Amino acid sequence: MEKFTLLNGLVVPLDRANVDTDAIIPKQFLKSIKRSGFGPNAFDEWRYLDHGEPGMDNSTRAINPDFVLNQPRYQGAQILLARENFGCGSSREHAPWALEDYGFRVIIAPSFADIFFNNCFKNGLLPIRLDATQVDGLFKAVEAHIGYQLVIDLEKQTISAPDGTVYPFEVDAFRKHCLLNGLDDIGLTLQHVDEIAAFEAKYHATQPWL
Amino acid sequence: MSVQTLYDKLWNSHLVRQDADGTALIYIDRQLVHEVTSPQAFEGLRLAKRTPWRIASMLAVPDHNVPTTNRAAGIADPVSRIQVETLDANCAEFGITEFKMGDIRQGVVHVIGPEQGATLPGMTVVCGDSHTSTHGAFAALAHGIGTSEVEHVMATQCLVAKKSKAMEIRVEGVLGRGVAAKDIALAVIGQIGTAGGTGYAIEFTGSTVRALSMEGRMTLCNMAIEAGARAGMIAADDTTFAYLKGRPFAPEGEQWDKAVAQWRNLHSDAGAVFDATVVLDAARIQPQVTWGTSPEMVVAIDGCVPDPASMTDAVKREGAERALVYMGLKANTPISEISIDKVFIGSCTNGRIEDMRAAAAVARGKKIAANVMQALVVPGSGLVKAQAEQEGLDKIFIEAGFEWRDPGCSMCLAMNDDKLAAGERCASTSNRNFEGRQGQGGRTHLVSPEMAAAAAIAGHFVDVSKQ
Secondary structure (H helix, E strand, O other): OOOEEEEEEEEOOOOOOOOOOHOOOOOHHHHHOOOOHHHHHHHHHHHHHOOOOOOOOHHHHOEEEOHHOOOHHHOOOOOOEEOOEOOOOOOHHHHHHHHHHHOEEEEEOOOOHHHHHHHHHHHOOOOOOOOOHHHHHHHHHHHOOOOOOEEOOOOOOEEOOOEEEEEEOOOOOOHHHHHOOOOHHHHHHHHHHHHHHHHHHHHHHOOOOO | OOOOOOHHHHHHHEEEEEEEOOOOOOOHOEEEEEEOHHHHHHHHHOOOOOOOHHHHHHEEOOOOOOOOOOOOOOOOOOHHHHHHHHHHHHHHHHHHEEEOOOOOOOOOOHHHHOOOOOOOOOOOEEEEEEEHHHHHHHOOOEEOOOOOHHHHHHHEEEEEOOOEEEEEEEEEOOOOOOOOHHHHHHHHHHHOOOOOOOOOOEEOOOOOHOOOOHHHHHHHHHHHHHHHEEEOOOOOOOOHHHHHHHOOOOOOOOHHHHHHHHOOOOOOOOOOOOOOOEEHHHHHOOEEEEEOOOOOEEEEEEOEEEOOOHHHHHHHHHHHHHHHHHHHHOOEHHHOOOOEEEEEHHHHHHHHHHHHHHHHHOOOOOOOOOOOEEEEOOOOHHHHHHHHOOOOHHHHHHHHHHOOOOOOOOOHHHOOOOOOOOEEEEOOOOOOOOOOOOOOOOEEEOHHHHHHHHHHHHOEEEOOOOO
16 A cells, blocks of 8 residues: 655545545446556546446546536646545445545545545545535635645644645544555554454354354 | 443454554454455455455355346356456355355345345444445344455454444334335434434334334345444344244254354343434334435425425535436425336345335236336345245236346446436335436435335325325
8 A cells, every 4th residue: 555644735626515436436337356447437427428338448538527627727636625425325445446546645524434434544545534614614715726735744634725724633543554654454453363363262162153 | 331232242242452542353253245346355365375264254146247137148248247257266266155146045245144144143244335234133243344344354354443433223113004114214314314324333223123024124224324324233132033043054953042042132231322312203204205316315205305495504405406407306396296217126225025025015916107118126136036936926026017137236236237327217225316326317216115116006106105
């Protein structure tokens, strides 16, 4: 997993609540047996005017000029600003894979769905919860200033805005450690292999039918 | 702690270790596997030269991509076919039990687990699918996980987790005629919203829940994720045990008796404290119909499409306005005046035998309306299909004009050929009415099996409780 430490990135505002993982990556792209290459189909149904299918040459498809990600001022954005309950619905990890492959490293929203939130950390993506008023303020600022960037410092747990405002954010200590160091959970868990084996033996002794 | 919730009991009995910040390793009893969210996990294992920790804990089935007609011809879509073949190859390589497409035990992963007795009370159950919450109906701690976690559980038999808060949703009283578990689920989501359960594990309690069959309880727990909760659960009781006894993966003889004795403790203790409690009166729940693009956009059958102009919250209002445009609906339209093009009866929410019976009871001796272009009945498993055929339900459906299909996820998420065309409107017993869920531009109204069958006959939504 790619490390995350400090990011100075362009922000794109996606102004709708309850963005679900079906919207982030539609089901037809879930047929892939790989975990890369989903970026061109992130938000496929909103981003293109035609119906997308796996294997299409996305560079020749007609894009929807009204969709915010397609606007020239937001090209190269690495920070996605979103509304409540972002990532609800399906547990598909293809959603964070698609966002990461598109180029995002940070998502800021007032709230996230649990499974999506969890999946982000496994893929070098940092989801940040800010309160709804702060998020509202950021939406206004992004829309008012072309080229609006934020500095995300994971070590210090701060978001710094161009006007000097600093927004502190919360992040789980274990997840922060993994992101800062690009650590894979499995390797960490396997450090406890004896504890797991001991638990398992005792557990199965009391419930032999399992 | 002497007084515990069911969630406390399940959490504590699987806790391998816990760090000071609350990050824990939870032991996993059962991992269910399907073709969509597993290939990358198997590939990860291979790349790291790891093997699954406990093969016997895994049970695999292809369901999302499988065709529901003409299976003898195989899977026509080459991309889908490769995904199913990849599951077959991975299961063969690691020695994992798999119910392949031709197996009568094949079906939707959340239907076959309980049907086989592979889901048992007191278990922790995971699957790379958000509707894993279904299995909580058996007093199990069951939740959906991402593919990285699928790989993690394969390699370590554990999940890294932090304990959620506990929410009690208590439903008391007797459900009215024609009101189903699905209506309870939708009414709950209508009340608390799709993020209302975020950060919580939900336990459904109360006399109404106790009176539900296992099929109804599964429908309720299945939709916990649509309320934002990763896990939904219901205490174990005689209904649970009666359902499980004699199933292939369930214990037998003396082991069964010992297991039941332990399982009887799987309930929240009297006086257990929840972080939040929501109470519903069953008598006030009517058949529900969603009108928008989120399961919380729901009203009772005698209601109308709401008017966004009357909504004070700006985010909600904009969401409703966008939903009405997508759904092609006008504010204040009575729900009963919405006519439909297609019907889908099936899915992990409502693809069990009881759902088939409920829909067939409405369809018996009737014909689907002329404006309904297609009405699919997709049983949740090969065994559900066989049972339904033994009861003659297939004939009732076929005579009424429904198509009787082979088991799979089908039009719930439309990864196979069963999908809506743009603008088509569907009465569906599935779980999500998101934009494009049943096909790009398709318009989904979530309902119970009874309501879907009644809509198929009438050509528009009707109140089954008044029929």
